[in-house]
Amino acid sequence: MTAVLELRGVTKSYGDRQVLKGIDLTVNEHNAVALIGASGSGKSTLLRCIDLLEDIDDGDVLLDGEVITDPSVDPIKIRRRLGLVFQAFNLFPNMTIAENVALGPRRAHREPKDEALARAHELLERFGLEGRERDYPDRLSGGQQQRVAIVRALATNPRALLLDEVTSALDPELVGEVLAVIRDLKRDGMTMVIATHEMAFARDVADEVCFLHEGLIAERGSAEQILTDPQRPETQRFLRRILETQRL
Amino acid sequence: MIVTSPGWTSVRESFFSWYWFRHSFSDVLSAFWLDVKMFLILEAIVLVFALLVALCRNSRAPALFPLRLVATVYTDLFRGIPTILLIFLFGFGIPGLAIKGVPTDPLVLGGAALVLSYSAYVAEVYRAGIDSVHTAQTAAALAVGLTRGQAMRYVVVPQAVRRVVPPLLNDFISLQKDVALLSILGVIEALRQAEIDQGLNFNSTPLVAAALLYICVTVPLARVLDHMQARARRRQQAVMV
Numbered sequence: 001m002t003a004v005l006e007l008r009g010v011t012k013s014y015g016d017r018q019v020l021k022g023i024d025l026t027v028n029e030h031n032a033v034a035l036i037g038a039s040g041s042g043k044s045t046l047l048r049c050i051d052l053l054e055d056i057d058d059g060d061v062l063l064d065g066e067v068i069t070d071p072s073v074d075p076i077k078i079r080r081r082l083g084l085v086f087q088a089f090n091l092f093p094n095m096t097i098a099e100n101v102a103l104g105p106r107r108a109h110r111e112p113k114d115e116a117l118a119r120a121h122e123l124l125e126r127f128g129l130e131g132r133e134r135d136y137p138d139r140l141s142g143g144q145q146q147r148v149a150i151v152r153a154l155a156t157n158p159r160a161l162l163l164d165e166v167t168s169a170l171d172p173e174l175v176g177e178v179l180a181v182i183r184d185l186k187r188d189g190m191t192m193v194i195a196t197h198e199m200a201f202a203r204d205v206a207d208e209v210c211f212l213h214e215g216l217i218a219e220r221g222s223a224e225q226i227l228t229d230p231q232r233p234e235t236q237r238f239l240r241r242i243l244e245t246q247r248l
Numbered sequence: 249m250i251v252t253s254p255g256w257t258s259v260r261e262s263f264f265s266w267y268w269f270r271h272s273f274s275d276v277l278s279a280f281w282l283d284v285k286m287f288l289i290l291e292a293i294v295l296v297f298a299l300l301v302a303l304c305r306n307s308r309a310p311a312l313f314p315l316r317l318v319a320t321v322y323t324d325l326f327r328g329i330p331t332i333l334l335i336f337l338f339g340f341g342i343p344g345l346a347i348k349g350v351p352t353d354p355l356v357l358g359g360a361a362l363v364l365s366y367s368a369y370v371a372e373v374y375r376a377g378i379d380s381v382h383t384a385q386t387a388a389a390l391a392v393g394l395t396r397g398q399a400m401r402y403v404v405v406p407q408a409v410r411r412v413v414p415p416l417l418n419d420f421i422s423l424q425k426d427v428a429l430l431s432i433l434g435v436i437e438a439l440r441q442a443e444i445d446q447g448l449n450f451n452s453t454p455l456v457a458a459a460l461l462y463i464c465v466t467v468p469l470a471r472v473l474d475h476m477q478a479r480a481r482r483r484q485q486a487v488m489v
C-alpha cells in the first residue's frame with residue numbers, strides 16, 4: 001500500500017482558537033477516508049489545510065512522500081495535483097459549464113483551448129451532463145451543479161480528491177445522484193478524503209472512518225466498526241444524535 | 249408661469265431665438281465633436297487605468313507593497329480635489345514650470361487632469377466590485393490550480409466588472425459633461441464655442457444649442473443605465489429565490 005496523503009501532527013488556529021490540535025492521518029492509494037464530526041469540528045478546515053488553502057501552524061502534510069507544507073514548496077503546484085470540491089459548489093457563474101471544467105486544464109496546465117474543451121465535454125458526458133455544456137451554472141439544478149463541480153475537480157487528473165460535505169447543500173431528492181458519482185469514482189480507484197454527514201454513504205464507500213472531535217481524531221476504524229460499534233462515549237453520543245435524523 | 253413672467257419676452261429673444269440657433273448651431277455642433285472624441289478617448293483610458301489602480305490596491309504580495317501604497321495615496325488625494333481645480337493646476341501650472349519634454353497642449357493637460365480625477369473614483373468603484381465577489385470564488389479558482397493573478401483575471405474581475413456596470417455608467421455621464429470644463433483652458437469645445445458665438449452676437453441661444461447637444465448624449469446613456477439597473481435587480485432577485 002502506498003500512502004498518497006499523510007498528515008503528521010497538524011495544528012491550526014484561528015486567532016486564539018485552536019481548531020486542529022494535532023491531526024495524524026494516512027490515506028492510501030485507492031482508499032477513501034471519511035471524516036465525520038459535529039458542525040464546527042474542523043472538517044472543512046482540515047481539507048483546506050491539505051489543499052494548502054490555509055497555512056498550518058505546526059506539523060507536516062505529505063503528498064506522495066513529499067512534505068508539501070514546507071515553505072519552499074509552491075502551493076500552486078501542489079493544488080494542481082489535488083482536487084477539492086466545496087459544500088456550496090462554487091462554480092464560476094461567469095463561465096459556461098464546459099468553461100468551468102476546462103479552466104484548470106487551460107490556465108493551470110496550459111492545455112490548448114480545443115483540447116481542454118474536448119476533454120471537458122467528454123468528462124461531462126461520462127457523468128451524465130451531456131447537452132448542458134453551453135449552459136451557465138444558474139440554469140442547472142443543485143445536484144447537477146455539484147456534479148459539474150466534481151467533474152471540474154477531476155479535469156486536472158488529481159492524485160487525490162477532497163470532498164467537503166458535497167451533499168449537505170442539496171435538497172434530499174438530489175443527494176442520491178451526487179453520491180452515485182462518488183461511488184463510481186471509488187470503484188474506479190480514486191483516492192479520496194470525504195467529509196460527510198451521510199452515514200449510510202460513509203459505510204458504503206469509506207475504507208476508514210475518522211471521528212473528529214475537539215480538534216483531534218477521537219476515534220478511527222473501519223466504517224463498519226465505527227458506525228455500529230463505537231468505543232468512545234463522544235463518538236456514541238455523536239452517532240446517536242445524527243442517527244435520530246438519518247437511518248442506516 | 250415662465251411664459252407669463254415679465255421678463256419672458258426678452259429671455260425668449262436672447263436664449264431661444266430661432267434665428268441665432270440656426271446661425272450658430274453648425275459651429276457648436278462641430279465643436280461638440282471634440283467633446284465626443286475627448287469623452288471616448290478619456291473614458292477608455294479611465295476604464296483601463298482605474299482597473300490597474302484597483303488591482304494594485306487589492307494586491308496581496310508583500311513585494312507589491314510600494315505599488316499598493318502609491319495607489320492608496322493616489323485615490324485618496326485625487327478624490328479629495330475638485331475636478332475643476334485639478335484642471336486649473338494641470339492646465340496652468342504645468343506649462344508654467346516650463347519643463348522640457350512635458351506637453352503644454354491644454355487638450356493633453358486638461359485631459360490628463362480629467363483622467364486622474366475620474367480614475368480615482370472609478371478605481372474605488374472597481375474595488376467595491378472586486379470585494380463583493382465572494383472569497384469562495386477565489387478559493388475555487390485556486391483549487392483548480394490557478395495562481396492568484398489568474399484567479400483575479402479569469403474569475404474575480406469578470407464578475408466584478410459585471411456588477412459595477414451601472415455605477416460606471418453614472419461616472420460616464422458625468423465625465424461626458426465635465427469635458428466642458430476643458431473650456432477654462434481655452435480648448436474650443438462646444439461650451440467654449442457657444443460662449444464665443446454668444447459674445448459675438450450678444451445673444452445666448454448658442455448656449456442652449458450646446459445644452460441640447462449634451463442632452464442628446466447623456467439622456468440615451470441614462471436610459472441605458474436604467475435598463476441595466478433594472479436587469480441587474482431582476483437577476484439579483486432570481487439568485488435570491
Ligand SMILES: Nc1ncnc2c1ncn2[C@@H]1O[C@H](COP(=O)(O)OP(=O)(O)OP(=O)(O)O)[C@@H](O)[C@H]1O
Nearest residue numbers: 014015019037038039040041042043044045046165
Ligand atoms: N476563516 C476562519 N476564521 C476564523 N474562524 C474560522 C474560519 N474558518 C473556520 N473557522 C472556525 O473553525 C472551526 C471549524 O470550522 P470548520 O468549517 O472547519 O468546521 P466543519 O467541521 O467543517 O463544520 P461544518 O460541518 O459546519 O461544515 C469553527 O469553529 C469555525 O468557526
Ligand SMILES: [Mg+2]
Nearest residue numbers: 043044045165
Ligand atoms: Mg464544513
